[in-house]
Amino acid sequence: MPSRGGCRSIHSPARMMHPITLRATALLAALSFISPAIAADVSLIGTWQITDAQAAPWVSSSQQPGLTAAGKRMIGTDVVFAPGSVKSKFKPFDCKSKVLYAPNSIEVDALFQGNLPEPNPAAAAARLGFPKGKTEFPGVDVRCLKALYTFHFRDPNTAMINYERIIYTLTRQ
Numbered sequence: 609m610p611s612r613g614g615c616r617s618i619h620s621p622a623r624m625m626h627p628i629t630l631r632a633t634a635l636l637a638a639l640s641f642i643s644p645a646i647a648a649d650v651s652l653i654g655t656w657q658i659t660d661a662q663a664a665p666w667v668s669s670s671q672q673p674g675l676t677a678a679g680k681r682m683i684g685t686d687v688v689f690a691p692g693s694v695k696s697k698f699k700p701f702d703c704k705s706k707v708l709y710a711p712n713s714i715e716v717d718a719l720f721q722g723n724l725p726e727p728n729p730a731a732a733a734a735r736l737g738f739p740k741g742k743t744e745f746p747g748v749d750v751r752c753l754k755a756l757y758t759f760h761f762r763d764p765n766t767a768m769i770n771y772e773r774i775i776y777t778l779t780r781q
Contacts, residue, residue, distance in 0.1 A: 650711045650746040650761055652689040658682045658698070660777035665732050666723045667773050679774035687778060694750065700771060703752035710749040712758070719745065719760055720770040736775065737762050 661679025663672035687696040694703040716738070717729040724732040734740045739762070747760045748767075759767040765780040 650748050650764075652709060652748045652750065652759060652767065653691065654689060655781040656687045656689065656767065656778040657781050658685045658687065658776050659779045662775050664720065664723065664770055664773045664775050665735070666725050671773075675772075675774050679776060682776065686781070689750070694752065700755065701757070703750075703754070706753055708751040710751070712747045712749055713744050714747050714758075714760060715744050716742065720775070721758075723770065736768065737766070737777075739763075 661676065661682055663675035663679070667675060682698055685696060685698045687694065687698065687701050689709075693705055693707050694701050696702050716733050717724065719729070719733055719738070730740075730743075733745075738745060738760075745760050745762075747758055750757045750759065757769055757771070759769050759778070761767050762777075767778045767780075769776050769778070
């Protein structure tokens with residue numbers, strides 16, 4: 609029986625699980641496949657600063673100037689990642705408690721939720737500063753009570769995130 613409008617089929621035991629339980633199970637399964645080398649290179653703990661912002665490459669050219677201008681206003685903003693919390697004047701990243709960090713590894717065509725432009729997402733990633741020729745990049749999922757953010761690492765001291773169609777670059781301080 610097909611599912612419509614968010615309804616769940618009663619024929620699959622997995623579909624009967626609570627959505628949060630399903631997400632947690634999927635996250636744990638994904639973490640079991642991360643190599644120790646990747647996990648060691650992706651710590652966000654510490655102080656970072658937003659050092660660049662630009663409209664995402666999949667945004668129409670008519671919207672890019674406005675989004676870039678909005679993002680540039682956040683340059684210089686600190687983000688402090690601590691065990692269990694994230695503190696920042698940038699309100700979306702200000703998570704005072706119960707923050708969970710999970711390292712990941714994402715293929716180049718899946719960066720930024722798979723939104724890099726086709727036919728060559730690797731070229732788009734290179735234009736954003738990701739090393740050419742790599743097929744996977746380490747990252748960290750940051751789960752706050754209100755949201756889940758994925759930070760992608762260009763290198764151990766530079767992380768990037770897509771937030772509301774703006775690519776923010778954070779540099780470790």
